[in-house]
Amino acid sequence: MANEVLAEIDRQNIIFDVVDGIPPSGEESEEIRSFRSQIESDNLMLEFSAEELGFNNVLFEYLFQG
Numbered sequence: 001m002a003n004e005v006l007a008e009i010d011r012q013n014i015i016f017d018v019v020d021g022i023p024p025s026g027e028e029s030e031e032i033r034s035f036r037s038q039i040e041s042d043n044l045m046l047e048f049s050a051e052e053l054g055f056n057n058v059l060f061e062y063l064f065q066g
Helices: 008-020 030-041 043-052 058-063
Strands: none
Touching (some): 008 030
C-alpha cells in the first residue's frame, strides 16, 4: 500500500516523528495529516509503512539505538 502522493523522504520523516513522539506542527498538508493519522492509530500500519521504506522492526530498532 505504497503512498504515491507523499515522497519517500516525507514518509520516512513522518514515521520517525511518530516513533519519536514528535507532535504535528499544525502546518501539514492533508496528505501528511492523513498518513500520520493512519500510522499513529495502527501499529501494524506503522510497521508495514516502515517496511515498505526498507526499515524492519522500526520500533525495535529505535528502542535499541544506544
